[in-house]
Amino acid sequence: MNLISNSMRGPWTLFKKELLRFWRVSFQTVAAPVMTALLYLLVFSHVLESRVQVHGVNYTSFLIPGLIMMSVLQNAFANSSSSLIQSKVMGNIIFVLLTPISYLEFFLAFLASSIVRGLVVGLGIYLVAIIFIDLPMVHPWLILAFAVLGSALLGAFGIIAGIWADKFDQMAAFQNFIIMPLSFLSGVFYSIHSLPPFWQAVSQLNPFFYMIDGFRYGFLGVGDISPAISLSVVGASFFGLSLITLRMLKTGYKLRG
């Protein structure tokens, strides 16, 4: 029990509370997204498997890593954003704001629980998928790196959204008009090389594209672009977004009037 020093116990408790929060409702927060991903898999692989090959692999093997990563990202975002908006609307956010937990510790606790949620959902989809399909795993460390960094990036984005939104419908708008389009137009279902040049260029502005492509590269050993570039883009995006998030938290934007 005393593995955690007293000064770390505050943020550690917040992290544990955030984990329990989604784990208590894991039917919605883990089982449901796993189910959704498997439905996509069933439909798309059934329709396209016999007709399409991407990067020289069959369509299902191409699709699975993309679907896993899409779910990882969406759930990492959902975790921090929904926790914050709920606590704000319910008013119980003050239980944390009254404590000595610093803005940096607050950030790390929410980030870490988003990462765990993303990884748990990703692992769930992976474990169910490999019952049915043989999936290669060429670079396991790249897979882990993209999963962690990607869920951290979306976790930070979720903190921003959760702090900014005052109402649930503003949060829904965030989900529907930013997160969903970015994740669907990121090359989960196709290689961007199959797009016209203009849309290829547009796709390269989408950070989700790099996360999905790099993550997929970890499994298949092939992708649209080099994983080193993807990792740099994702890392830099995470760094930039973290700075914005920390800035918001430090100034108390919408949290401390």
Place this chain on the structure above:
Amino acid sequence: MTPAIKIEQIHKHFGTLHALKGIDLTIEQGEFFALLGPNGAGKSTLINLLAGLLRPSSGKLSVMGFDVVQQYRQARHALGVVPQELVFDPFFNVREMLRFQAGYFGRGTENDPWIDEVIEALGLADKATTNMRRLSGGMKRRALIAQALAHKPPVLVLDEPTAGVDVELRQILWEFIKRLNREGHTIILTTHYLEEAETLCSRVAMMKQGEIVVLDSTANLLNHFPGKNLRLKLGSALPQSLSAMLRNEENGEYMLALSEVTQVEYVLAELRSANVVVEDMQLIEADLEDVFVELVGRK
């Protein structure tokens, strides 16, 4: 001794609203202090500034000598706050919430006996594993008080702790808070129930529109306010000549404000000459409410 609370020239603006206009207030350790005032006076704003939930526009606040902005960690360790609204986290039960709350302040399992003690003292023992969502309003209020105490703060601030609470629970809470004060906690509460301030608190500040208009010991306020109230039950309406003294009228009973006891003579004479029958009559000591109406109302 370091004061429990020191507030110096605090101003708070919300946009164009000047909600606090230069508050100065020092509360010593061990005091039982009441902050009174009508809705919108700025009581909650002042408390939220102490708690760090709001930031001052200018001025300084400290808790047990620690500046609430610069030394926020120490200041928050020293402070327990019971918010005015009945907020709760629907995911957890009472004991879980208390453990989390203690954990946020760096306390671990060694703090569990204290949590059990607080649960016991507030009569929450048979609700300890009940989800917060399923508690009644009164039980939620107790749980909020327990949460504020989870890290054993020397200073406890309660923002309208008994608003909307039934009489029985109010008694339980009063006893509990008195006990905390006897055990050395500094207690600050805001209330509209003047009776609450009168029975519990040794010193009161009355606020109005962002300013402290009166600051004195409860005893002094009551002593130096010579007024009495005369309650009358009459056979017919109150004569016009006495309407200037009328404080309120309820179910055919009139409450008249007297500045001294001798005025009773005058009242009776007026009633007799107007041929009004006195069915019942009672002379009542002024209470804080009168002081409040007198002092705050007049300014």
